Amino acid sequence: MKTFSTKWLAAPLAALLTSVALAAPPPGLLVLPEFDALAKKATESVNISLDPALLGLAASFLDSNEPQDAATKQLIAGLRGIYVRSYTFDADFAYPAAQVDAVRAQLTAPAWQRLVQVNSSRDHTHVDIYVCADHGVAQGLTIIASEPREFTIVNIVGAIDLARLHQLEGKFGIPKLSVPQNGDGARDEKPPGR
Numbered sequence: 001m002k003t004f005s006t007k008w009l010a011a012p013l014a015a016l017l018t019s020v021a022l023a024a025p026p027p028g029l030l031v032l033p034e035f036d037a038l039a040k041k042a043t044e045s046v047n048i049s050l051d052p053a054l055l056g057l058a059a060s061f062l063d064s065n066e067p068q069d070a071a072t073k074q075l076i077a078g079l080r081g082i083y084v085r086s087y088t089f090d091a092d093f094a095y096p097a098a099q100v101d102a103v104r105a106q107l108t109a110p111a112w113q114r115l116v117q118v119n120s121s122r123d124h125t126h127v128d129i130y131v132c133a134d135h136g137v138a139q140g141l142t143i144i145a146s147e148p149r150e151f152t153i154v155n156i157v158g159a160i161d162l163a164r165l166h167q168l169e170g171k172f173g174i175p176k177l178s179v180p181q182n183g184d185g186a187r188d189e190k191p192p193g194r
Helices: 006-023 038-042 052-060 067-076 097-104 164-167
Strands: 044-050 079-088 112-120 127-135 138-149 150-158
Touching: 038 044, 044 052, 052 067, 052 079, 067 079, 097 138, 097 150
Parallel strands: none
Antiparallel strands: 044 079, 079 150, 112 127, 127 138, 138 150
């Protein structure tokens, strides 16, 4: 009886396993709802999806001779994506809280840890900032900011230097965040996205 050799299977199997590994989503990447119907009701909407190729293209427009642009270019070099969804409405709570909560449900331990939570019952503003750590290195950051007439979700994927993250505020659709002034949720500046 002839012996069946599996040597010819080794190369295709290795290629298949490599493609499956490459297809796995990177740590820190969230599944964001489409929000298409919601965008039609919004007075303003922002939908930004920058994958690695588009991030490289965006970085090419930054001037390396300008110190701030050079620092931003260096910061985004380790990123694998920036995804922003932001909507503003004419009426209070015109957005489905369930969809925002579905995003929050993905931000669970051990991968995700909450860094900041700011809630103001006075103006119904809520800001949550989460970091995704993989072997002690930040591999993703998510910001969810909601108020009665607006909500914003920012998902930054890739190796992030948290100490220099503020350099991305106001760029690529990432809102400027204010720091809480005191315990009641009051802020030094306007809430995110305004």
